Amino acid sequence: MSRKQHWDTAYDQKSEGQFSWHQETPALSLELMQEAGITRACSVIDIGGGTSRIVDSLLDMGLSDIAVLDLSENALRAAQRRLGMPGATVTWIAADITTWQAGRQFDIWHDRAVFHFLIDPADRAAYIRALSDSLSPGGHAIIATFAPDGPDKCSGLPVQRYSPDMLAATLGVQFKLLRHHHHLHQTPWGTPQAFQFSLFRKTG
Ligand SMILES: C[S@@+](CC[C@H](N)C(=O)[O-])C[C@H]1O[C@@H](n2cnc3c(N)ncnc32)[C@H](O)[C@@H]1O
Numbered sequence: 001m002s003r004k005q006h007w008d009t010a011y012d013q014k015s016e017g018q019f020s021w022h023q024e025t026p027a028l029s030l031e032l033m034q035e036a037g038i039t040r041a042c043s044v045i046d047i048g049g050g051t052s053r054i055v056d057s058l059l060d061m062g063l064s065d066i067a068v069l070d071l072s073e074n075a076l077r078a079a080q081r082r083l084g085m086p087g088a089t090v091t092w093i094a095a096d097i098t099t100w101q102a103g104r105q106f107d108i109w110h111d112r113a114v115f116h117f118l119i120d121p122a123d124r125a126a127y128i129r130a131l132s133d134s135l136s137p138g139g140h141a142i143i144a145t146f147a148p149d150g151p152d153k154c155s156g157l158p159v160q161r162y163s164p165d166m167l168a169a170t171l172g173v174q175f176k177l178l179r180h181h182h183h184l185h186q187t188p189w190g191t192p193q194a195f196q197f198s199l200f201r202k203t204g
């Protein structure tokens with residue numbers, strides 16, 4: 001089964017509250033966006049956004065340049081259905097982050113639980129190229145992955161776990177680590193999962 005088929009099937013079979021990664025409010029992501037200095041004038045892209053409610057919060061904050069990218073068209077359709085009319089102002093991008101070319105730049109890149117699925121070094125390199133190309137100079141990236149004490153699989157797929165330092169070393173010197181948090185996510189059925197959330201600034 002291809003990567004896309006895996007995720008389309010997952011979103012076809014379950015609704016948002018049945019996914020281990022579901023959050024009612026993406027509080028820590030929003031806190032890090034505040035630390036990055038987010039304003040209504042900022043452009044934000046949520047990578048592998050799925051059915052995440054971060055887009056709802058960004059719309060509530062009055063942002064008008066929001067993009068959500070995901071491999072799964074089923075996920076994007078479900079998020080659009082939930083949002084209704086306000087979702088019409090969002091740019092929905094059905095693409096694999098390892099082959100996508102933005103053709104523009106964003107002020108803030110957000111990724112919760114996507115980079116850690118890239119266990120092939122070539123896929124990681126492609127992701128970092130996309131990040132580098134599509135983030136404005138001085139722009140910020142928030143990347144959340146399972147931490148070293150987190151699960152080694154998600155949605156039945158193997159993941160690479162990271163500490164903030166390991167993630168910084170993987171992204172390279174162009175991305176300066178500004179803040180990091182160890183975070184225990186509670187799945188909808190109450191199982192704790194250890195994440196790291198890191199905030200980076202693109203230098204140079
Ligand atoms: C664990 S879910 C996290 C969803 C969302 N970020 C959140 O926090 O609720 C991972 C998401 O990444 C998407 N995804 C996985 N691999 C991807 C890839 N190579 N390119 C784009 N999206 C991908 C999946 O379709 C899924 O929506």
